[in-house]
Amino acid sequence: MKEQTLHAAEAGSPPGGLREGVRRAFLRHEWLRAYTLVSPTLILLIVAMAAPIGVLVGLSLWTQSGMEFDRTLTLANYETFFGKKIYPLVLWRSIQISALVAFATVLLAYPLAYFIAFHVQRHKMVWLILITLPFWTSYLLRVFAWKLILGYNGVVNSGLTTLGLIEQPLEFILYNVTAVVITLAHAWAAFAILPIYVSLEKIDRSLIDAAHDLGEGPVMTFLRVTLPLSMPGVIAATLLVFIPTVGDYVTPKLVGGTTGIMIGNLIQSAFGRGANWPMGAAIAVISMLMVTLAVCVFLGGVKGLKKLLA
Amino acid sequence: MPDEAFISILDVSKHFGPVKAVDRVSINIAQGEFFALLGPSGCGKTTLLRMLAGFEAPTLGEIYIDDQPTASMPPYQRPVNMVFQNYAIFPHLNVYQNIAFGLRKEKLSRSDLDARVNEALALIKLEGYGTRGANELSGGQRQRVALARALIKRPKVLLLDEPLGALDKKLREQMQIELRQLQKSVGITFVFVTHDQEEALTMSDRIAVMSEGHVLEIGSPEGLYERPRTRFVADFIGTMNFFEGRVRAREGGKIAVDAERVGEVQVPADDYDFNAGDTVVVALRPENIRMRPGRPDLTANMAHGTMSNAAYLGDRAHIYVQTEGSEQPILVAMQNLDGAASSATHGERSVALQWSEQAVLLLRPE
Ligand SMILES: Nc1ncnc2c1ncn2[C@@H]1O[C@H](COP(=O)(O)OP(=O)(O)OP(=O)(O)O)[C@@H](O)[C@H]1O
Ligand SMILES: [Mg+2]
Numbered sequence: 001m002k003e004q005t006l007h008a009a010e011a012g013s014p015p016g017g018l019r020e021g022v023r024r025a026f027l028r029h030e031w032l033r034a035y036t037l038v039s040p041t042l043i044l045l046i047v048a049m050a051a052p053i054g055v056l057v058g059l060s061l062w063t064q065s066g067m068e069f070d071r072t073l074t075l076a077n078y079e080t081f082f083g084k085k086i087y088p089l090v091l092w093r094s095i096q097i098s099a100l101v102a103f104a105t106v107l108l109a110y111p112l113a114y115f116i117a118f119h120v121q122r123h124k125m126v127w128l129i130l131i132t133l134p135f136w137t138s139y140l141l142r143v144f145a146w147k148l149i150l151g152y153n154g155v156v157n158s159g160l161t162t163l164g165l166i167e168q169p170l171e172f173i174l175y176n177v178t179a180v181v182i183t184l185a186h187a188w189a190a191f192a193i194l195p196i197y198v199s200l201e202k203i204d205r206s207l208i209d210a211a212h213d214l215g216e217g218p219v220m221t222f223l224r225v226t227l228p229l230s231m232p233g234v235i236a237a238t239l240l241v242f243i244p245t246v247g248d249y250v251t252p253k254l255v256g257g258t259t260g261i262m263i264g265n266l267i268q269s270a271f272g273r274g275a276n277w278p279m280g281a282a283i284a285v286i287s288m289l290m291v292t293l294a295v296c297v298f299l300g301g302v303k304g305l306k307k308l309l310a
Numbered sequence: 311m312p313d314e315a316f317i318s319i320l321d322v323s324k325h326f327g328p329v330k331a332v333d334r335v336s337i338n339i340a341q342g343e344f345f346a347l348l349g350p351s352g353c354g355k356t357t358l359l360r361m362l363a364g365f366e367a368p369t370l371g372e373i374y375i376d377d378q379p380t381a382s383m384p385p386y387q388r389p390v391n392m393v394f395q396n397y398a399i400f401p402h403l404n405v406y407q408n409i410a411f412g413l414r415k416e417k418l419s420r421s422d423l424d425a426r427v428n429e430a431l432a433l434i435k436l437e438g439y440g441t442r443g444a445n446e447l448s449g450g451q452r453q454r455v456a457l458a459r460a461l462i463k464r465p466k467v468l469l470l471d472e473p474l475g476a477l478d479k480k481l482r483e484q485m486q487i488e489l490r491q492l493q494k495s496v497g498i499t500f501v502f503v504t505h506d507q508e509e510a511l512t513m514s515d516r517i518a519v520m521s522e523g524h525v526l527e528i529g530s531p532e533g534l535y536e537r538p539r540t541r542f543v544a545d546f547i548g549t550m551n552f553f554e555g556r557v558r559a560r561e562g563g564k565i566a567v568d569a570e571r572v573g574e575v576q577v578p579a580d581d582y583d584f585n586a587g588d589t590v591v592v593a594l595r596p597e598n599i600r601m602r603p604g605r606p607d608l609t610a611n612m613a614h615g616t617m618s619n620a621a622y623l624g625d626r627a628h629i630y631v632q633t634e635g636s637e638q639p640i641l642v643a644m645q646n647l648d649g650a651a652s653s654a655t656h657g658e659r660s661v662a663l664q665w666s667e668q669a670v671l672l673l674r675p676e
Contacts, residue, residue, distance in 0.1 A: 209365050210398035212385040214412030214463065224411075228402045306402075 053288075060281035069278065077282035087266065091287055094246050094263040095294055097177060101184040102242035106234060108185060109192035113233075114226075116193075117200035128197070132190045139187065143254050146183040150174040150255065175257025183251050184241075192237035199233025200226070228306065235302060239295060246291050263287045315374075316341040316499055317362070317467065322371030323523075324357050331357040333523035334371075339516075344493050344500045346510040349520030350546070355503040356395060358520075359469050362501060363392045376466060391460035395471040395503075397452045399444045405431075405455055406440035412463045430458040433492070449476040450485075461492075467499045474509065486513055507547045511535065519543045541673050544593050551599075551640050553592040554675070557584050566610070567592055567672070571633045571640065572663075576610040577670045584672060591673040596643035598669035601629065601661050611670070613663045615640065631661060 026032055035042070060077055063070040081087045116127050134142060149155045150173045157169035173179060203226065211221040227234075249264030256262070263283065270280030315338035324332040332354040339345045347355045360366045361373060364385035373380045376389060391412070400408050410427050418426065431437050434454035439447075447455065453473055460468055473489075474482045490513050493500050504510050510517045511531040518528045519542070527534060527543045538544040541552065555569030560579055567575045569592045584590055605614060615631035618639055626646050630639035642663065644650060 204396070204398065206394050206396055206398040207400060209363075209385070210392075210394060210400070211411070212365070213363055213390075213392045214459065215386045215415055216412075217384075217386050220414075225400060 056281050057285055059278055060285050062278045064276045064278050077279050078286070080279065081282055081286055087283065090261060090266055091263045091283075091290060093261075094287070095290060097180060097260075097262060098242050098245040099294070100177075101181050101188070101245050102238045104181055105185045105188045105192045105241045106196070106237050109189055109196055109237060110234070113193045113196035113200055117197055117203075128194070131193055134186070135190055140250065142187055143183055143251050146179070146186065147174070147255055150179050150182070174255060176259050177256070179255040179257075180252055180260045180262075183255050184245055184248065187251070188241040188245070191240045195236040195240065196230060196233040199230040199236075203229045231302065231306070235299070238298065242298075243291060243295070246287060314340060316343075316376060317501070318372075318374040319358075319362075320372045320374070322358075322361065322368045322373060324354070324361060324366060325369045330523045332361070332368075335520075335523075335525050337518055337525060337528065339499060339501065341499055342497050344490065344502065344513060344515045346514035346517045347501065347503045347520060348505065348507060348510040348517050348546075350505055353520045354523045355505070355520060356471055359392070359471055359501065359503050362467070363390055363469055364388050389466040390469055391463050391465040391467075392469040393453075393456045393460050393471065393473045395475070397456040399447070399452050399455055399459075401444045403444060404440065405436065405442045405444070405447070408444060408455055409459050409462055411459060426462060430462045433461070434458045450478075450481050453477065453485075457489075461496070461498075465498060467501060468493075470500060470502045472503050472505065474504075474506075482509075489513065511547070519546060521546075537671070538593075539673070541591055541593070541676055544671065544673060549596055549641060549643075551594045551596065553594070555590050555592050557586050557588045557590060559586050560584070564667075565672070571636050571638070572613040573608060574610045575670055576667055577672055578667055582672050589675055591675050593671040593673055594665060594669060596628065596641040597626075597645075598665050599640070599642045600664050601631070601642050601644065602664075603661055605660055606662055611665050611667065613640070615661055615663060617659050617661055631663060 026036075059069075061073045061075070063072075063074060063076050112131070116124055116131075120127055147154070151157070152169050152171070152174065154174070156173060157166075160166045161169065207225055207229070208221060211225045216224060246262075247264045247267075249262060249268045252260045252262040252265055267280050267283050267287070270276050270283060274280070317337075317339040319335055319337040319339075322332060322335050323330065335354075335358060337345075347358060349355055357366060361368050362375070364380065364383060367381070380388065400411065403411070406427055409430050410423060413423060413426065427440065428437070431440060434457060436451060436454060436458075439451070444452075444455075453476065457470075457473065470489075474485055477485060486509060489500075502510075502513065514531060516528060516530055517534055518525045519534065520526065521542055526540050527538065529537075534543060534547055538547065544550045545552070553569040553572050553575075555567040555575065558566045558568050558574075560566075563579050565577045565579045565582060565584055567577065567590060569575050572592070572594075575592050606612075608614065613631075613633055615633045617629055618632040619630040621628040624646065627644045629642045629644060631642055632639050640663065
């Protein structure tokens with residue numbers, strides 16, 4: 001590096017050809033190397049993410065008139081959104097359901113991840129593969145499977161009836177929020193287990209010994225050492241489940257009934273049967289902003305909690 | 311053996327599958343003692359310490375601490391604290407929080423807590439470091455935080471697992487003295503693991519030398535250095551020349567041994583029960599051998615040789631002397647008194663070696 005610089009100073013202004021110049025710039029500037037490394041991803045990100053979002057925002061400022069777009073820029077769609085009670089209500093409920101799904105998934109995933117990280121001595125890989133096994137079947141098949149399990153004449157109801165535990169099939173388990181939460185929590189399980197497992201696996205076991213040594217029993221050791229140190233995994237898992245769930249529309253449609261409707265269903269119908277693309281775009285933009293807001297609130301909450309515990 | 315044992319390790323073994331990490335160890339440690347476990351890597355020191363702390367249960371045997379059997383006592387109920395081999399500083403907490411970690415149960419007021427932690431910070435000379443993150447500390451600072459974190463609990467026994475391993479020589483020597491002073495002033499029993507024999511010699515009241523899960527010898531630093539009973543201990547603590555030999559006669563209060571390379575060796579007979587014909591190992595410390603130039607006639611406890619190699623170490627020199635008909639040199643250590651070592655390393659090549667009867671140690675061959 002130093003030699004290189006000295007060389008350059010010696011050589012004066014005429015550089016040793018273009019290749020030499022590029023090479024020298026590379027060696028000298030860390031950021032140049034970094035950007036070159038990420039450039040393929042960066043280009044893809046700009047083309048496939050930033051551009052569509054730009055188009056989406058643009059589209060949301062137009063209006064639909066019959067079969068045509070009215071291209072005057074207006075906030076009319078946004079006014080409609082907040083004017084009609086149904087949109088904010090469904091969006092709010094989507095966020096609630098997603099939060100519930102994320103919470104339930106992480107809560108169920110944590111013990112399993114903990115078990116594999118701390119108590120499985122050999123064949124951890126086998127356990128991890130077994131956990132991802134359900135993902136080898138299609139997402140739709142899994143949702144349909146839940147429909148079969150939870151349905152009016154499904155596995156749960158017929159099982160309980162045969163056992164004589166209930167007389168009438170339970171109706172509250174399908175076509176509502178509960179069914180959506182159960183189905184999605186199952187669908188996302190592996191996405192939650194893996195990051196939590198990784199963060200638990202990374203924890204130095206002597207830290208747990210140290211906490212015991214300093215007088216803390218198993219519960220307080222978990223709360224004061226294991227949980228805070230696995231927080232990155234928990235946060236990653238929560239976001240990995242929460243964000244895609246807000247936009248999901250297949251599961252609510254298949255098992256959610258009327259009370260399980262989510263914002264994704266409204267966007268889908270605006271782009272589909274409703275044939276009001278600008279409105280759909282506006283809903284999408286708002287829900288994106290709301291998800292961002294929710295994530296910020298969540299991260300802020302986690303930060304506050306950390307301060308409180310330490 | 312101290313008459314009153316504060317820690318009693320009774321015939322304890324720990325097996326990991328086929329590995330006998332600790333094999334039938336019995337040690338008694340007195341209250342307020344500075345006790346060192348010394349041995350090469352993998353000899354079971356950490357395992358023994360972890361059994362004292364309660365992280366591992368003995369496969370066989372029983373450990374008593376302060377007259378309490380410990381078999382059913384989890385680590386968090388034992389009156390012992392540990393400084394871990396890798397320090398185990400909590401990475402998500404700062405220095406203050408790390409040190410205060412063990413005080414939660416004492417339910418101190420904010421000001422009492424501050425006072426205790428600041429006292430501990432002063433003890434380890436890290437005043438003002440309270441808000442530093444755990445990852446912003448040097449190795450030596452981490453070690454001191456680990457020490458403060460354990461000491462603040464005011465345990466009856468402090469277990470230290472090679473706590474000075476990561477420090478440079480100067481800091482290590484300083485910390486050795488500080489630790490020793492600290493131990494005297496707080497009066498806590500220290501059980502100290504190290505594989506550095508010099509460290510064990512400087513710091514401890516007594517040392518247990520371990521090898522492959524066994525305790526070979528327990529004794530004071532002087533005792534182990536000057537009168538080791540096994541070849542392993544003689545070799546592990548300090549440096550030692552060994553010569554295979556056979557007892558020729560036992561008469562007139564002397565044992566006469568014919569040894570390879572050094573010829574006849576005479577030793578006072580009182581200390582040994584060897585008889586004529588026994589094979590023995592003659593052990594001789596390099597610093598107990600006097601060297602002078604020339605080739606005088608040989609009597610007992612003398613040898614001839616030529617200097618083959620010399621290592622100048624500043625305060626002393628290590629000189630390798632080759633005897634006739636042998637590949638293996640004899641190591642002689644020479645104090646650098648008025649530059650004696652530096653002139654010796656350049657001096658006469660043919661030399662005579664001599665030592666006193668008291669300097670010779672006879673060991674049973676293994
Ligand atoms: N959890 C374990 N499972 C299996 N074997 C183990 C376990 N812990 C230690 N051992 C084995 O027991 C023996 C003693 O290990 P120990 O850690 O006590 O050595 P040590 O004397 O502390 O060594 P060092 O000076 O390198 O720290 C080693 O052979 C080690 O491989
Ligand atoms: Mg060790």
